[in-house]
Amino acid sequence: MSDPGNVVQRIAEQLEALSDAFGEDLWRELGRARSPRQKEQPRPKPGSASRAGAAVGPPLDIYVTPHEVVVEAVLPGLTGPHQVTVSLAGATELLIEAFLPDRLPDGLYIQRERFSGYCSRLVTLPASVRPVAVAGYQEGILQLRFQRTSPGSGSQGVAVLHVPPSAS
Secondary structure (H helix, E strand, C coil): CCCHHHHHHHHHHHHHHHHHHHCCHHHHHHHHCCCCCCCCCCCCCCCCECCCCCECCCCEEEEECCCEEEEEEECCCCCCHHHEEEEEECCCEEEEEEEECCCCCCCCCCCCCCCCEEEEEEEECCCCEEEEEEEEEECCEEEEEEEECCCCCCCCCCCCCCCCCCCC
8 A cells, every 4th residue: 555645745746747738727627627436416406405404505685675675695706796697587586596706716725615606596585576676796795676566664575473582
């Protein structure tokens, strides 16, 4: 059996030789490559849950005002709202889709927790809205402002849960 230190050294030397031969594109392709043992994962369905039970896609904040429904999505690394596809099905179903770019143009990740690649989120809005939104993107946050079809008190159409204090 080979010494793990020697194996790592040989791999590093081979990667350096490949990098010299293929240039910058090698590292981009290695970042996209999957292990031969890792099966190709199908693209998740919008709004589906991941294995850990969390929603697939960007975290969202949704709030209402008397005249608007506002959706804010965390989508780091984009250059503007034009890189996001927003679809409205009916007056209350919103689908947000984006492709988050890799943040490391070259090099090799040692630890990677931040998501990149295709993401989507399907949500039901708390009130009916018009099929036009004002979009803005600043500091990694996409903001969509939809005009409500009928003005409300700010919380009309929102289910409010009142949780009684625990009896302890």
